[in-house]
Amino acid sequence: MESGTRRSYRMSARSAAMEVTRTRVIEAAAALWMRQWFDDVTLQHIADEAGVSVQTIVNHFGGKEGLADAVAEWVASQTAVARQAPTGDVAAIVTVLFADYERHGAANVLWTAQMDRVPVAGRAAAHARAQHRAWLEQVFADRLPAPGPDREHALNLHHAATDIYLWKLWRHDLGLSRADAERAMCDLLTSIDPRKRNNA
Incomplete structure (x- = not known):
């Protein structure tokens, strides 16, 4: 039977991996939208740029609008620091x-x-x-x-x-x-x- 400590470690590692993926998708989307019109960038374009599947993006953000809101929040936080x-x-x-x-x-x-x-x-x-x-x-x-x-x-x-x-x-x-x-x-x-x- 798996110990609580080991289970907690695995959950933390999984959470960290998910955050890395989320950040990679946000950065990929931001890079594309900084150069192209919103409508011209598809989830497939973003998935290819980030090296993930479209389903992964949907799982994290719910779709293009949700991802765009996350990108806007990320850009705002970067601006505040800069x-x-x-x-x-x-x-x-x-x-x-x-x-x-x-x-x-x-x-x-x-x-x-x-x-x-x-x-x-x-x-x-x-x-x-x-x-x-x-x-x-x-x-x-x-x-x-x-x-x-x-x-x-x-x-x-x-x-x-x-x-x-x-x-x-x-x-x-x-x-x-x-x-x-x-x-x-x-x-x-x-x-x-x-x-x-x-x-x-």
Whole structure:
């Protein structure tokens, strides 16, 4: 008869193996969806990329929508880790943000472009906006007014000044170098500092 310790070990090993498979599928799906439209990527494509069966994906996520939600959560967690920046240091904040945008900006733009017709993309975009706004409240905590209309106005300005589409405009549409684009964003953020405008 199998001992409790041995049974517990086997269950832990199985759970660890399942988590490894789950992560591999999520990373494979993320890689594909960063390059292609949501509708163009099938579960078979993802299974081939991850080296698993379609049934394995279904067992873990229930289907394409469930997998897409898991990918969105995984990307959000990766973003939170990547965007660690000191409060109030505009140059450092912009550098951290650009590092994230340079890695995943094009994929984010692609994903956002589908949000009106792909429900999971809409959910992911809404979560990303909320996450970005919370990040702005954290890294610009030193300059934001107290809760109220003035704070919301300031947050709206900072959101616009750091939006992914502004990065796209500067880096892709206008062809600015990263250094010039970062300088432009720093100048913009400096110009909308509520403390300077209130003292003007």
